[in-house]
Amino acid sequence: CKNNMAELVAKNLESLVDELHDYEGVGLFTKQEIRAIASKRRTLEYGISKRIVRKEDYLKYIQYEINLECLVHKRRKLMGLRVDPKRKSNFATVRHVHQLFQLATKKFKADVSLWIQHAQYCQKQGGHRKLSLVYGTALQYHPHNTSLWIAAAKAEFEANKSVSAARNVMLKGLRLNPESERLWWEYFRFELLYVDKIRKRRKVLDSDEDLEEDISDAILQYEAASIVLRNALKTIADNPAFCAKFLTIAQLFEETESLQENIYSALETAFPESEEAMDVLSRKPFSSLMYQAAQGKTVPSDSDYLTAEDDCLVWYKEAIQRVCTVSMWDFCLVFCFERLVQNSTKGDELAVSQRVQRTFRLLEEASSQEKLSEKFELNRIDLSLQVGSPDRAREFSLKATKIHRDSVEVWNKCLSVHCQCFPGETKAIFQIFESAVKTVSQEASLCLWLLWVEYCQVHACEATEGVFSRSCETPSSVAETMKLAYIDWALTTGGLAKAREVYQSLLSVHPISWSLHEKCLYVENFQVPPDSQVLRSLYRKATEDYGKNYPDLWIDYLRFELAASEKPAEVVPVIQWRALKALDGDLVSNFVEKCACLGLQPPKRTS
Numbered sequence: 001c002k003n004n005m006a007e008l009v010a011k012n013l014e015s016l017v018d019e020l021h022d023y024e025g026v027g028l029f030t031k032q033e034i035r036a037i038a039s040k041r042r043t044l045e046y047g048i049s050k051r052i053v054r055k056e057d058y059l060k061y062i063q064y065e066i067n068l069e070c071l072v073h074k075r076r077k078l079m080g081l082r083v084d085p086k087r088k089s090n091f092a093t094v095r096h097v098h099q100l101f102q103l104a105t106k107k108f109k110a111d112v113s114l115w116i117q118h119a120q121y122c123q124k125q126g127g128h129r130k131l132s133l134v135y136g137t138a139l140q141y142h143p144h145n146t147s148l149w150i151a152a153a154k155a156e157f158e159a160n161k162s163v164s165a166a167r168n169v170m171l172k173g174l175r176l177n178p179e180s181e182r183l184w185w186e187y188f189r190f191e192l193l194y195v196d197k198i199r200k201r202r203k204v205l206d207s208d209e210d211l212e213e214d215i216s217d218a219i220l221q222y223e224a225a226s227i228v229l230r231n232a233l234k235t236i237a238d239n240p241a242f243c244a245k246f247l248t249i250a251q252l253f254e255e256t257e258s259l260q261e262n263i264y265s266a267l268e269t270a271f272p273e274s275e276e277a278m279d280v281l282s283r284k285p286f287s288s289l290m291y292q293a294a295q296g297k298t299v300p301s302d303s304d305y306l307t308a309e310d311d312c313l314v315w316y317k318e319a320i321q322r323v324c325t326v327s328m329w330d331f332c333l334v335f336c337f338e339r340l341v342q343n344s345t346k347g348d349e350l351a352v353s354q355r356v357q358r359t360f361r362l363l364e365e366a367s368s369q370e371k372l373s374e375k376f377e378l379n380r381i382d383l384s385l386q387v388g389s390p391d392r393a394r395e396f397s398l399k400a401t402k403i404h405r406d407s408v409e410v411w412n413k414c415l416s417v418h419c420q421c422f423p424g425e426t427k428a429i430f431q432i433f434e435s436a437v438k439t440v441s442q443e444a445s446l447c448l449w450l451l452w453v454e455y456c457q458v459h460a461c462e463a464t465e466g467v468f469s470r471s472c473e474t475p476s477s478v479a480e481t482m483k484l485a486y487i488d489w490a491l492t493t494g495g496l497a498k499a500r501e502v503y504q505s506l507l508s509v510h511p512i513s514w515s516l517h518e519k520c521l522y523v524e525n526f527q528v529p530p531d532s533q534v535l536r537s538l539y540r541k542a543t544e545d546y547g548k549n550y551p552d553l554w555i556d557y558l559r560f561e562l563a564a565s566e567k568p569a570e571v572v573p574v575i576q577w578r579a580l581k582a583l584d585g586d587l588v589s590n591f592v593e594k595c596a597c598l599g600l601q602p603p604k605r606t607s
Contacts, residue, residue, distance in 0.1 A: 009045040016041065019092035028075050040064065048103065055111060058104035062097055066121075069093040094125055101134075109141045112148060119155065128160045135169075149173030150186045163194055181242050184232040188246055191225040192253045199254065222259050225250075229259070233266055240277040243267055247280065251291050260291075275323055279331035282315035286335075302351040309339055313358075326373050329366045333376050336362055340383075356387055367399075374404045378413050390421035401435075408444045411436040412451065419455045426460050446478045453485065464489065472506065480513045487519055499523055500534070507541065514550070517542040521556075532564040547582040551591040554579040558598060573603035 020038060023029045029037065044061040047053070072093065101118040108114055115138035122131040135152035142148050149169060157166035170187040177183055198220065229246055236242050247263045250256040264284060271277035286308040292298045300308075316332040336359045363380045366372040372380075377400040384393035397414035404410045415436065418429050433452045437445050449471040456464040468489065471482035483506050491499040503520045506512075521542065524535050539557040546553060558575055565571045576595065580603070583591055592602060 005046070005049045008049050009042065012045050012049075013038065013042060016092070016096065022092075023072070026081060027079065028072060028081075037068065048100075053107065055104065055108050055114065058100060058107070058114075059117075062100045062104070065093055065097045065100065069097070097121060098127075098130065105137075112138070112142055112145060115142075115148070116151065119151065123155060123159050131155050131159060132165070139172075143176045146173070146177060146180050146182050149177070149183060153186070153190065157190065157194075166190060178235050181236060181239070181245075184228070184236070184242075185245055185249060188225055188228045188232065189249050191228055192222065192250065192256070195220060195222055195225070196253050222256060225259060226262060229262065229266075233270070237270065240267060240271045240274045240280075243270070244276065244280045247287075251287070251294075254295055257291075260288075273323060275319075275325065275328045275331060278315075278319035278323065278328065279335075282312050282319055282332070283335060284315070285311035305339075306351060306354060309335075309355075309358075313362075324369065324371065326371045329369075329371045330373055330376065333359075333362060333366065333379075337379060356383070359383065370403075372403075374400075374407055374410060377404065377410060381413055381417060385417070385421075390417070393417050394422065401432075405439050406441070408440045408447065411440055412447050415448065415451055415455075419451065419459075423455075423459050429455065430460075430463075442475050443477055445474065446481055449474070449478065449482055450485070453482075453489070457489070472509075476511060476513065480515055483513075483516055484519050487523065491523060496523075496527060512545055514546050517546060530564075535560060535564070543578070543582065547579065548584060549587070551579070551583055551587045551594065554583070554591060555594050555598070558595070558600065562598070572600065576600065576603040 020029075020034050024031065024034050041064075044057075044064060047057040048061055050057075098118075098121075101114070101121065105111075105114050105118060115134065119131055119134045119138070122128075122134055132155070135148070135155060138148055139145075139152060149172075153166045153169040153173070156162050156169055167190070170183070170190060173183050174180070174187065232246070233243060243263065243266055247260060247267075250259050250263065264281060267274075267277045267280055286305075289298075289300055289304060289308040293300050298304075312335060313332070316335070320328050320332065336355070340355050340359055360380075360383070363372065363376060363383075366376070367380075377396070381393050381396050381400070384390070384396060394417055397410075397417045400410045401414050411432075415429070415432055418425065418432060422429070433448065433455075436448050437452075440448065449467070453464055453467050453471070456467055468482065468486040472479050472486060474482070486506070487499055487503050490502040494501075503516070503523070506516060507520065517538070520538050521535070524530055524538060539553075539560060542553055543557060554575065558572055561571050561575060562568050579591055580588060595602070
């Protein structure tokens with residue numbers, strides 16, 4: 001087997017000898033460099049000739065050959081050598097790279113990235129025929145890979161300059177993948193792009209003459225794109241988002257008004273009760289204005305924008321009358337807030353004010369119909385604050401807590417408004433906090449407790465500790481964080497004595513989290529000087545609770561005793577023995593290795 005591999009490697013290298021002779025003959029490389037190239041190729045050949053070969057072995061060899069080709073090109077340019085078509089060395093490396101890619105893709109047919117890399121190399125080298133061949137072979141193995149079909153069509157259109165070949169690739173892809181939304185969109189985009197290029201070319205030439213093709217007026221009016229659209233909507237008939245995407249694509253090209261009208265008609269006819277379709281249709285007046293502006297056909301004023309927006313809202317209200325749902329109202333309000341955000345820094349103050357008033361009016365209307373979603377309840381509060389109306393923000397936030405009682409975000413927003421805008425109303429704020437923590441899920445109440453203690457520290461210091469104590473009685477996921485915050489607060493306000501009082505109280509109540517032990521040890525270790533008795537007690541408690549899973553805890557304990565104990569020779573072996581008995585089997589070896597790093601020998605077993 002080894003002899004066969006050696007023979008194969010020798011045969012492959014022999015085919016590259018003439019190329020190396022040419023390199024040496026024209027002076028591109030010295031003899032020593034030629035030997036180095038041959039040696040490196042031999043090593044790489046053995047890498048791809050072994051029984052179990054990896055993709056990386058091929059890629060390493062390919063990258064070496066590409067780098068070699070770049071070096072040859074640079075040296076030829078520096079030496080002023082012309083490319084002689086008769087010399088084998090001029091194209092040998094490129095052919096070799098193609099051969100290596102062919103071997104790799106044959107071995108790893110399922111790896112799409114290899115096919116893509118080969119195609120990219122072909123395109124970089126200008127091998128258009130080879131490019132088509134690579135994509136054609138790849139698609140035989142991956143007929144349902146949408147991205148590959150699109151890449152192949154793009155290569156035919158842009159690199160090979162063949163419209164018919166690109167169209168054939170798209171059609172074949174759709175025959176095999178008729179349900180692929182992306183393929184339909186890209187085929188539609190391709191037909192639009194093709195016509196757009198012809199239009200721009202005619203504008204440059206300022207004539208219908210000198211064109212390579214005889215293009216009919218129907219094609220120039222996007223007839224091919226219209227056919228693609230009809231076929232797509234017949235094939236995928238129950239998806240308004242799929243249909244709406246065609247509109248977005250059409251709006252990227254010039255003179256597509258009639259095509260856009262066809263899409264609007266299709267949406268209105270096929271999806272009369274669809275909220276998503278009605279959203280697209282309702283935006284039509286504004287989208288049309290923006291399209292005209294993008295094409296340079298008009299320069300809209302603030303008045304034009306407001307008129308178009310009002311026309312859109314007329315459509316939205318008609319849609320809401322037909323389908324009065326929270327989702328339909330959301331679509332309408334999303335449009336309003338988009339216009340509010342996009343024009344808040346533009347236009348005159350009157351236009352901005354009109355948009356704000358209109359948005360508040362619609363929010364109130366949705367709320368009166370009980371169709372205002374939680375998202376827009378929060379947006380209404382934020383908008384009230386932005387326009388400098390904290391009283392309205394408070395009113396809306398309190399109302400929202402009654403409608404969305406289980407929402408932590410709503411309660412948090414309500415409390416934030418009160419704490420920021422009305423911090424002096426302590427009694428009312430405490431009542432809201434009480435209602436909030438009783439109403440929402442305890443597992444999700446962490447942000448409320450943190451906000452409560454933050455408020456207390458500034459405006460009700462005497463109540464802070466009571467709030468901390470109550471928060472520590474919540475479920476472990478919330479209490480764990482609050483206990484750590486409690487210790488930090490005690491250390492900051494009352495010093496070490498207060499912090500010890502707090503953490504000793506917390507350590508007396510189970511369950512005790514690992515993070516709590518870490519916090520207590522952290523506080524004591526950073527005292528100057530540290531209290532050895534307190535630390536020893538904490539380490540004992542921590543190892544009793546978590547000694548089974550944390551070898552580093554035992555190591556820290558040993559370090560402490562080595563530094564602080566009066567009789568380390570007696571104490572340390574006892575701790576080591578306790579650790580070996582407590583730790584899980586997989587962690588024992590890790591502990592022993594770390595003990596060795598401390599210069600500690602394994603303890604002798606005592607009876």
